Amino acid sequence: MEMRLVLVAICLLLVTPIAGSFWTVGNQVVMDPMLICKKTRRLKGKTADICRKEPSLLKEIAKGVQVGTKECQYQFRNRRWNCTTMRRSLRKILLRDTRETGFVNAITAAGVTYAVTRACTMGHLVECSCDKMTSKGNRLDKLTRTVEMEKSLPTEGDWEWGGCGDNVKFGFKKSRDFMDAPYRKRSDIKTLVKLHNNNAGRLAIRDYMSTECKCHGLSGSCTVRTCWRKMPAFRDVGNRLKESFDGAAKVIPSNDGHSFITEGPTIKPPDRFDLIYSEDSPDFCKPNRKTGSLGTQGRRCNSTSQGVDGCELLCCGRGYDTRVVKEKISCECRFRWCCEVTCNTCLVKKTVNTCR
Numbered sequence: 001m002e003m004r005l006v007l008v009a010i011c012l013l014l015v016t017p018i019a020g021s022f023w024t025v026g027n028q029v030v031m032d033p034m035l036i037c038k039k040t041r042r043l044k045g046k047t048a049d050i051c052r053k054e055p056s057l058l059k060e061i062a063k064g065v066q067v068g069t070k071e072c073q074y075q076f077r078n079r080r081w082n083c084t085t086m087r088r089s090l091r092k093i094l095l096r097d098t099r100e101t102g103f104v105n106a107i108t109a110a111g112v113t114y115a116v117t118r119a120c121t122m123g124h125l126v127e128c129s130c131d132k133m134t135s136k137g138n139r140l141d142k143l144t145r146t147v148e149m150e151k152s153l154p155t156e157g158d159w160e161w162g163g164c165g166d167n168v169k170f171g172f173k174k175s176r177d178f179m180d181a182p183y184r185k186r187s188d189i190k191t192l193v194k195l196h197n198n199n200a201g202r203l204a205i206r207d208y209m210s211t212e213c214k215c216h217g218l219s220g221s222c223t224v225r226t227c228w229r230k231m232p233a234f235r236d237v238g239n240r241l242k243e244s245f246d247g248a249a250k251v252i253p254s255n256d257g258h259s260f261i262t263e264g265p266t267i268k269p270p271d272r273f274d275l276i277y278s279e280d281s282p283d284f285c286k287p288n289r290k291t292g293s294l295g296t297q298g299r300r301c302n303s304t305s306q307g308v309d310g311c312e313l314l315c316c317g318r319g320y321d322t323r324v325v326k327e328k329i330s331c332e333c334r335f336r337w338c339c340e341v342t343c344n345t346c347l348v349k350k351t352v353n354t355c356r
């Protein structure tokens with residue numbers, strides 16, 4: 001009996017770090033891709049290839065993670081969980097499978113796609129360059145045709161592809177290689193959800209490319225135009241994913257064990273752009289080590305708003321304190337010939353509410 005217990009204990013000790021390393025490896029992505037590389041030294045596959053052979057790409061990936069994190073913090077600035085990168089919070093969030101987890105994964109995958117694609121356009125990577133589409137105008141092939149692009153294509157006059165377009169194919173692929181590869185062979189619900197949300201994040205860029213054109217011709221007559229494909233601004237990507245977050249669908253494993261279905265038959269099945277999750281979120285009102293909630297005590301709130309930033313919701317009904325603070329701002333700015341602007345500093349009184 002005792003022997004068996006010891007064996008079980010040894011097995012647990014052996015299994016946990018291995019099974020856990022996948023999640024921990026993936027979870028570190030939000031904070032530090034370099035750490036993934038340290039941990040994947042023993043692993044094979046595409047992630048390890050990038051770590052070993054493509055250091056400059058890895059740098060761009062790290063930048064992309066930053067871009068995603070910053071946008072997450074902007075989009076969640078007024079929410080109870082504000083996308084803080086404090087490890088004790090974010091690590092826990094990423095170990096779960098809530099709507100917040102889904103958003104963080106999606107915006108990170110999008111950030112990586114964005115940064116790598118941008119690096120190609122700027123010529124910062126030897127592995128890739130701009131997108132040089134050569135087909136004549138009005139002949140977009142099916143693969144590259146998206147609604148946004150159609151909307152922004154010139155409707156009249158002669159034009160052709162040219163210039164330096166954003167090579168989103170490369171960014172998309174590298175984001176997938178790095179972020180999805182370690183999970184490809186797994187089919188548990190958390191993995192399926194993660195891969196789906198990563199992809200939704202990348203699609204929020206790839207399928208929302210627009211077209212920008214430049215006129216050529218005598219004195220701007222625009223007799224010829226060259227056009228190229230351009231990524232959306234990352235703020236637009238964030239806004240779009242935030243919308244998906246607000247309408248995220250809860251899913252459960254389906255019977256075949258390799259896919260998911262929505263919980264409850266009345267919900268519209270999620271498409272490729274929707275965010276999904278499999279666990280309900282905590283309310284994030286009080287600090288909780290288990291869930292990664294830091295609570296909302298001390299957070300600033302808006303006493304006149306009925307929304308998530310309003311004191312009632314943000315403070316979870318606990319009430320709030322009001323202080324008047326003096327804040328320095330620039331004022332009475334004057335334009336001086338030439339070319340300088342001088343301002344005074346003024347003190348203004350401002351009411352600040354903080355959650356109890």
Ligand SMILES: *[C@@H]1O[C@H](CO)[C@@H](O)[C@H](O)[C@H]1NC(C)=O
Pocket residue numbers: 077080082084294295296297299
């Ligand atoms: C985010 O929330 C935490 C705790 O709830 C707080 O300490 C931190 O200052 C907040 N960050 C921002 C940028 O508001």
Ligand SMILES: *[C@@H]1O[C@H](CO)[C@@H](O)[C@H](O)[C@H]1NC(C)=O
Pocket residue numbers: 302303304305306
């Ligand atoms: C507070 O909320 C109101 C109503 O939503 C809004 O008009 C106002 O600009 C907000 N104030 C701040 C400081 O965000």
